[in-house]
Amino acid sequence: MKISLNWLKDYVQLDASVDEICRAITFLGFEVEQVLHTGAPQLSNVVVGEILTRAKHPNADKLSVCTVDVGPAGGVKTIVCGAPNCDAGRRVPVALPGAVLPGNFTIKQSKIRGQSSDGMMCAPDELGLGSEHAGLLILDGQPALGTPINDVLPPGDVVFDVEITPNRPDCQSHLGIARELSAWFKLPLIYPQEKFRGDLTDAGSRPELLRNVSVTAPQACPLYTAHVITGIKIGPSPEWMQRRLTAVGLRPINNVVDVGNYVMLETGQPLHAFDARKLGGNEIIVRPAADGEKIVTLDGKERTLNHRMLVIADAHKPVVIAGIMGGENSGVSDDTTDLVLECAIFNRQSIRWTSRQLGLSSDSSYRYERGVDPHSSLEAAWRAIDLIIETAGGKVVGPAFKVGGEAPWQREIVVTHDFICEQVGFDIPAAEMRASFEALELTVVREEPTERRGPAWTVNIPSWRDDLDRPIDLVEEVLRLYGTEKIPASRVVAPSLVGDDAPVVRFNRRVTDYLVGHDFHECVNYTLRPAKELKTWVSETAAAELALANPFVEDQSHLRPTLIMGLLDTLKLNQARGVPVSRLCETGRVFIERNGQNFECAAVGFVIAEDAERRWLKREPADFYTTKHHVAAVAAAAGIDLARHQPVPVTGSFCGWQEGHSACAGQMEHGWTARFGLLNLAMVHALGIEGKVYAGIFAILPERISAASSRRRYADFSLLPAALRDLAVVVDESTPAEEVRQQLVQLGRKATGSAFGVEQIEIFDVYRGAGLPEGKKSIAFSLVFRAAERTLTDDEVNGAFQKIQDELLKNASWQIRK
CATH class of the missing domain: 2.40.50.140 (Nucleic acid-binding proteins)
Structure with a gap:
């Protein structure tokens, strides 16, 4: 925001240099991006x-x-x-x-x-x-x-281009900055005095100019005021006003429009003036727009509105997009003699959403989006009325309208002298603390002694400082005015970390190393996704449960329930750019809805697209088992053995996954869940992605990540020869091969004891067909026996192998194939 030094001096009698003022603004917590000098330089001859x-x-x-x-x-x-x-x-x-x-x-x-x-x-x-x-x-x-x-020539001016942080809407005005500087330089703040204070006793009434004001959307417009001024004469605004508006970058238009801009820049309250004769039905209605309703705004462009956008309308048509820009059909023109002055408070979320949707921003919307103090809006309207009568003549007549009202404001914060000293790390005199509060118009309504050194203050927070709601906020206010440059030098003590990284950090690091080692490219995507995407790829319930109460933009309105959607965006972008990246992965938080309950989980996701790169030798294409293998490795890093959980085929109820080519395992009730396989071909192609895309995701509650998933340690390997034995087991067709293998691992440990061990058990063949009963299959395993310090004999290997077979046959449904 541009701040005029000449203008500031109306409210605080600054005699400091430009450099001192820049320094003060900076130490008060704002950034001076540029200092501009207006007017002619000193010219000789x-x-x-x-x-x-x-x-x-x-x-x-x-x-x-x-x-x-x-x-x-x-x-x-x-x-x-x-x-x-x-x-x-x-x-x-x-x-x-x-x-x-x-x-x-x-x-x-x-x-x-x-x-x-x-x-x-x-x-x-x-x-x-x-x-x-x-x-x-x-x-x-x-x-x-x-x-x-x-x-x-008129005297020049100094203009400060100040970056105001979003939490300080009170400083989006000259009065707001003047209040800060008056506190810094310990000078009195001079408020403009309104001559008109709402008294219409002897003003007369002109109901034919404005007979009614109504608000049908009070949540979007909690306060609306309108005053009627008659007998004005449109013309240029005074030279002093034009100079000030020009200095801060606004083009003077006429006395009425310039007054509206002047008061907005002075107080931070946007206003709007209507030509009373152009209001159809002599009525103002604050209402949501109809879907498809159109309005031509002051910039000459036609805007198409919808029901989420608030408009100010007359009896027949919208005349203003509320809080953003007026329409051509009701603005003040050279022949205007009677006008209606609007001063209103609008819901900041509604203004922000409408502004983004229409791609239309203005000085008014900029302030409404950040917040306007409703408890000073009437004073801003009275100030504008004074200036309009001063520059354009006329008088205020009845009726005056006020629909809605200011929400009751009462905020007090109790803070102690000792608390502030503890937070800043050094002592500040109690008198200076209290002086800082009062300089910023934070009234101390009560001071009480405490058991410790200093007093406790009950501080009344004015309505324009909505950013102050905790004792720690008052600590910042004291330190801003006391001066951060006065913080005494001290030795920095930075104790080193003595503990391990959090389990989630170790888990993320391990799975990332694993996936990157398998030629995946790591991605980082936003945690917020659009509503339509959740409804399409997850469920309507998830879209309802994971919606943000106050989204900044429409396409980032929901918490993400999966990492797959962001990875698909990245994959699409790479394909569109001709980048041959087919394997992508990501770690991060996801939010999963189950039976009305939301779970925040640590998650790992990956996608594998068909490799379109031209190569002499290509890798074997991915399939369902590729994704299952990677998900199992990722789950193992969290201490979950996926082989112990029978995957369930994905049915049509699971959006986003191809039925018959994907599976899921685990439940959020158990603390984790996994899905893997082929993504729905039609949905993937609808995104503009070419070919098949395989994917996998594993999500787990942070507290379920096993501490056993610590760093792996190196172990010596034996240089002595191994002994190999093959074993074929006939089992039911529905029996998972991994279940049999795990059983063999346990039996091998029991059979060999501590003398030697079964180093490896691998599947090398699966047979179905002639020679086997119906519904049975034969799984052949290769068992590797080895001792660390000696060569095994045939007798001890055969003995252990026989024990394994004997124990295996105790399962009545299993047989050994000879």
Whole structure:
């Protein structure tokens, strides 16, 4: 926001230098991005002159030869000029030979197309006054000839371009910044005094101009006020007001519009003025727009509205997009004589959403989105009425309307002197703390002694400081005014970490190392997703449960229930850019809804797309078992043995996964869940992604991650030969092979004891067909026996192998195939 120093001095009598003010603003918690100096610089040999005659240049069609009287500064000069408005009788700035204009441009006597010229008559931009170069600067008021131009031109200004943090909407105004600076420099704050205070006793009534105001959406507009002013005359605003608006980057339009902008920049409260004659039915209705309803805004563009957007309407049509921009059909024009002044409070979320949807931002919406103090809006309206009557004439008539009201405001914070000292780390005198509160208009309503050193204060928080609601907030206020540069130097003590990383951190690190080692590229995506995506890929219930109460933008309105959607976005982007990346992974938090309960989980997800890269040798394409293998490895890093849990085929009730080619395991009731396999082909292709996409995701509650998943340790391997035995087991078709293998692992440990061990058991064949009963299958395993310090004998290996077979046959449904 641009802040004018001349304007600030209306509220606080600053006599500090520009550098001191910049330093104060910075130490108060704001950033001064730029300091601008307006007005003409000091110009020597530039004086007031009067054009006496104008004649056509004999050798140039577009030039004129003028005689100019510059008075005591040099008498009558002959000057060649190309400006179209160098007419006789006008008084203009004249740069005499020797003058140095902005841009280090030195004026000399010269000949232009054979005609002598003893100086230059100046346009505004040539004096450093903006960019206007259409003609000479015409001086009003007949200043004396030869007067130095700096004595005639209005004084310059210093403008601070200040970055205001979103939590401080009270400082989106000159009064707000003045309040901060008055506290810093310990100077009184001077509020503008309103002459009109809402008294309409002797004002008369003009109900034919505005007969009714109604609000049908009180949640979106909790307060709406309207005053009627008659008998105004539209014209230019006063020069002092134009200078201030121009200094902060606004273009003056007319006295009524300029007053609205002036009061907004002064107090932070946006206002809007209607031409009373243009309000259909002499009525104002604050209502939601109809779907498809249209309005042409002041920028000349037609906007299509919907039911979530709030409008100010008359009896027939919308006339303003509430809090953002007015329409062409109701604005103040040159022939306006009666107007309605609106001052309202709108819901900040509604304004923010509408502004983003329409791609339309304004100074008003910028303030409403951050918050406007409802308890000072009437004072802002009265201030605007005073200025309109001062600059445009007229008078206020009845009826005045106020629909809704300010929510009751009562906020007190209790804070102690000792608490503040403990938080800042050094002692500050109690008197200075209290003085800081009162300088910021944080009224101390009660001071009480405490059992410790200093008092306890009960501090009343004004309505414009909605950012203050805890004792720690008052600590910041004290430190801001006391001065962070006064914090005493002390030795920094930084104790080192003595514990291990959190289990979730170790888990994320381990699974990332695993997946990156398998040629996956790690991604980081937003945790917020759009509602439509959740409804399509997860469920309507999840979309309802995981919605944010106050989303900033529509496409980031819900917590993500899975990592797959973000990975698909990344995959789509890479395919669109022609980047041959087919394997992507991500770790992060997800939020899973089950039976009305939401779980925040640590999760790992990955996608594998068909490899479109042209290669001489290509890797074997991924399939269902590829995803199952990777998910099992990821689950093992969390201490979950996926082999102990029978996967369940995914049915059509699971959105996003291809039925018959994907599976799930685990339940959130057990603390974890996993899904893997092929993603739904139609849904993937609808996103614009080519080919098949396999995926897997594992999610687990952080407290379920096993502490046993610690770092793996190196163990020596044996250099002695191994003994191999093969074993084929006939089992039911429905029996998982891993179940049999795990049984063999346990039996091997029991059979070998501590003498040696079964180093490895692997499946090398599965047989179905002739020779086997119906519904049976044969799974062949290779068992590797080895001892660490000696070569095994056949007798001890055969003995252990026989024990394994004997124990295996105790399962009545299993047989050993010979």
